[in-house]
Amino acid sequence: MASSGLYIQMFSIHGLVRGESPELGRDADTGGQVKYVLELARALGEHPDVEKVDLVTRLIADKTVSKDYAKIIEPLSDNARIVRIQCGGRKYIRKELLWQHMDEFVDRMLRFIKTEGRVPDVFHGHYADAGYVAAGLASIFGMPFVFTGHSMGRHKKNKLLSEGHSEEEINRRYHIDHRIDVEESVIKEAEQIVTSTRHEINKQYGLYENFSTASYEIIPPGIDIDTFYPYYDTQLDFHIEDESSKQARVALMNELHRFWVGPQKPFILALCRPDQRKNISGLITAYGEDKNLQAIANLAIFAGIRKNITVMGENERNVLTEMLLLMDRYDLYGKLAIPKKHDFSFEVPELYRMCADSGGVFVNPALVEPFGLTLIEAASCGLPIIATNDGGPADIIANCENGLLIDPTDTNEIASACRAILVDAEKWEYFSRNGINGVRKHYAWESHCEDYMRKVLEVQKEMPASDVMSTSGRPKAIGHRMTRIKKLLITDVDDTLLGDDPALRKLLGLLEANREDVGWGIATGRCLSMTLDALEEHDIPSPDIILSSVGTEIYYGPSHRPDREWLQHLAYQWKPDMIKDVLSELTFLELQEEETQRRFKISYYIDMRNDPELLTVVHKALQDKKIKYNLVFSNGQFLDILPFRSSKGKAVRYLSYKWELPLLNILVCGDSGNDEDMLRGNTCGLVVGNYSEELESLRGLRRTFFTESEYAAGVIDGIRHYRFLENIQ
Ligand code: GLC
Numbered sequence: 001m002a003s004s005g006l007y008i009q010m011f012s013i014h015g016l017v018r019g020e021s022p023e024l025g026r027d028a029d030t031g032g033q034v035k036y037v038l039e040l041a042r043a044l045g046e047h048p049d050v051e052k053v054d055l056v057t058r059l060i061a062d063k064t065v066s067k068d069y070a071k072i073i074e075p076l077s078d079n080a081r082i083v084r085i086q087c088g089g090r091k092y093i094r095k096e097l098l099w100q101h102m103d104e105f106v107d108r109m110l111r112f113i114k115t116e117g118r119v120p121d122v123f124h125g126h127y128a129d130a131g132y133v134a135a136g137l138a139s140i141f142g143m144p145f146v147f148t149g150h151s152m153g154r155h156k157k158n159k160l161l162s163e164g165h166s167e168e169e170i171n172r173r174y175h176i177d178h179r180i181d182v183e184e185s186v187i188k189e190a191e192q193i194v195t196s197t198r199h200e201i202n203k204q205y206g207l208y209e210n211f212s213t214a215s216y217e218i219i220p221p222g223i224d225i226d227t228f229y230p231y232y233d234t235q236l237d238f239h240i241e242d243e244s245s246k247q248a249r250v251a252l253m254n255e256l257h258r259f260w261v262g263p264q265k266p267f268i269l270a271l272c273r274p275d276q277r278k279n280i281s282g283l284i285t286a287y288g289e290d291k292n293l294q295a296i297a298n299l300a301i302f303a304g305i306r307k308n309i310t311v312m313g314e315n316e317r318n319v320l321t322e323m324l325l326l327m328d329r330y331d332l333y334g335k336l337a338i339p340k341k342h343d344f345s346f347e348v349p350e351l352y353r354m355c356a357d358s359g360g361v362f363v364n365p366a367l368v369e370p371f372g373l374t375l376i377e378a379a380s381c382g383l384p385i386i387a388t389n390d391g392g393p394a395d396i397i398a399n400c401e402n403g404l405l406i407d408p409t410d411t412n413e414i415a416s417a418c419r420a421i422l423v424d425a426e427k428w429e430y431f432s433r434n435g436i437n438g439v440r441k442h443y444a445w446e447s448h449c450e451d452y453m454r455k456v457l458e459v460q461k462e463m464p465a466s467d468v469m470s471t472s473g474r475p476k477a478i479g480h481r482m483t484r485i486k487k488l489l490i491t492d493v494d495d496t497l498l499g500d501d502p503a504l505r506k507l508l509g510l511l512e513a514n515r516e517d518v519g520w521g522i523a524t525g526r527c528l529s530m531t532l533d534a535l536e537e538h539d540i541p542s543p544d545i546i547l548s549s550v551g552t553e554i555y556y557g558p559s560h561r562p563d564r565e566w567l568q569h570l571a572y573q574w575k576p577d578m579i580k581d582v583l584s585e586l587t588f589l590e591l592q593e594e595e596t597q598r599r600f601k602i603s604y605y606i607d608m609r610n611d612p613e614l615l616t617v618v619h620k621a622l623q624d625k626k627i628k629y630n631l632v633f634s635n636g637q638f639l640d641i642l643p644f645r646s647s648k649g650k651a652v653r654y655l656s657y658k659w660e661l662p663l664l665n666i667l668v669c670g671d672s673g674n675d676e677d678m679l680r681g682n683t684c685g686l687v688v689g690n691y692s693e694e695l696e697s698l699r700g701l702r703r704t705f706f707t708e709s710e711y712a713a714g715v716i717d718g719i720r721h722y723r724f725l726e727n728i729q
């Protein structure tokens with residue numbers, strides 16, 4: 001941990017994220033989660049143990065949305081900022097279409113971290129897409145990974161299935177199975193999962209196979225207690241009420257008084273979207289059936305904005321129609337207020353305070369309520385609450401002891417809970433006070449951050465030290481190394497590294513002595529396991545990077561962590577079956593052994609002794625079929641067909657880009673055809689004295705040095721030639 005405090009990187013990738021008037025509710029991807037991460041980022045920035053917080057999201061430069069989303073950096077506060085990373089193009093696209101771009105996101109972040117010059121102490125992903133990115137980065141850097149799901153795919157899939165959508169349709173539209181797969185691995189990889197409620201752990205995470213491998217901590221989100229201040233503060237003149245809340249109060253009053261004949265009575269308040277599952281009808285029925293309750297209190301239901309019910313969606317229309325019909329059926333004219341519209345952000349806190357002033361209660365009768373934000377906001381203003389026993393409210397009432405839980409399907413129970421509080425002034429006071437205090441204790445961002453930081457520091461301590469630091473005190477996780485090294489040596493294995501053992505020992509000694517600044521990789525035609533065999537046989541320590549199977553696979557560090565983005569990059573237009581098909585017609589080709597055949601490498605033996613034009617025949621056969629490929633001929637006998645985007649040289653360029661290492665700082669050494677394209681261009685190229693004929697064409701290139709020395713001695717001569725270990729800074 002840095003002495004001055006933690007550097008936290010939070011990821012929330014989809015939707016439109018901006019600090020200045022976020023467009024909450026603009027679309028399905030820009031809502032509660034965006035609000036949550038913005039508030040959390042700001043609040044964490046205030047914590048004394050935190051030095052800085054980056055909220056990382058996707059950069060969007062698209063005419064259909066505000067230019068704000070194209071800014072790379074947007075400050076949120078002194079210690080917190082939004083960082084935008086471009087990936088998957090510039091267009092604003094819905095979250096379900098982002099999956100294929102997440103590896104690119106990881107890569108771009110590596111560059112960002114490298115330029116920032118500081119590795120974060122924690123990677124925290126919000127929602128599965130960002131979870132994937134944060135998990136990837138955390139493992140590259142050996143740092144803790146924290147995950148907050150916000151919502152989970154299995155639950156959603158079950159819901160959609162139960163609504164009658166087909167599996168196929170759900171996958172087409174939401175790529176839900178992919179999301180679920182990602183969530184399974186994210187759950188497995190997370191050092192810590194943060195949830196808002198116990199209900200979420202059981203009902204959401206509980207559906208996953210890796211459920212029990214994870215550690216969960218319930219840390220509910222905070223609310224803005226400056227907005228949801230207690231009702232009595234207005235009376236005490238403690239809060240200098242601004243004009244807008246006074247105006248909101250007058251507007252609300254006027255609206256409610258249109259409905260009520262006895263406006264001086266306390267009122268029962270409900271506020272929710274017009275959705276069947278919110279069970280508004282249950283509450284109206286409870287009220288309608290209980291004459292005593294009607295005598296002591298009015299009822300007010302705010303169910304969103306409505307203009308013309310007949311043109312609304314089916315669910316909403318049904319809910320609103322039923323509301324009106326129940327009003328008529330129980331003859332609740334003069335008692336039940338169902339205002340047509342209200343301006344959410346301004347009026348809601350005032351509405352809670354008015355209700356508390358009247359001595360009323362807040363009811364959430366939903367059939368199931370995952371969290372219950374409105375309950376917390378109402379409680380914060382001093383309203384006693386009555387809430388469904390299914391979901392998050394149970395936690396709220398357990399924490400605050402500020403109201404009663406009810407079975408939402410039992411209308412008698414709803415009504416008697418209302419009466420119990422409304423008629424008992426002492427109980428009302430008790431619940432009201434507990435709500436105000438409890439929310440401040442349990443549901444303020446400040447307390448969220450306290451719990452969060454306690455957990456994160458704990459996790460940090462538990463991280464296996466060996467993963468983060470090697471015994472010499474040097475960071476071992478490959479990300480640290482890759483962002484720190486200044487130069488990179490890449491050597492081929494057969495006939496370059498191997499062949500002269502004393503020279504090899506000398507070379508390894510040089511590398512070890514310069515390990516701090518110089519990284520080392522090998523690039524070979526061998527597959528990973530054959531490469532490891534060779535390393536072991538010659539007692540060679542694990543390199544930082546292995547480019548195996550002619551650069552089609554990249555692995556990092558002693559644990560051989562695969563570079564997933566590279567694979568993703570190669571998959572483009574790769575048609576191995578078609579290639580094998582076409583080439584099976586050519587009798588002068590013989591497939592190599594099974595273990596050399598890889599996902600992105602098809603290898604043959606080719607005998608060209610009698611006909612040097614055979615390569616042309618291979619090219620023509622493939623081109624006739626319009627196949628895109630890269631053909632590599634080595635050692636006068638090997639023929640590899642690779643994706644057109646791959647080769648050892650392309651892999652080296654990819655590394656240079658990914659880790660921001662200039663090509664000039666990379667020394668590449670080889671002896672045969674499959675090394676050719678990495679020896680060309682801006683890298684420092686070295687051809688050993690024992691090279692094979694195919695490399696003759698490189699002679700004369702400015703940055704390709706042909707040494708007389710052979711094998712590893714040639715490599716050492718290359719180091720000398722380029723003064724590779726001098727002036728490293
Ligand atoms: C290695 C591989 C072989 C490949 C050759 C040239 O020998 O095992 O499959 O064809 O390198 O790249």
Ligand code: MG
Nearest residue numbers: 492494495671
């Ligand atoms: Mg070789």
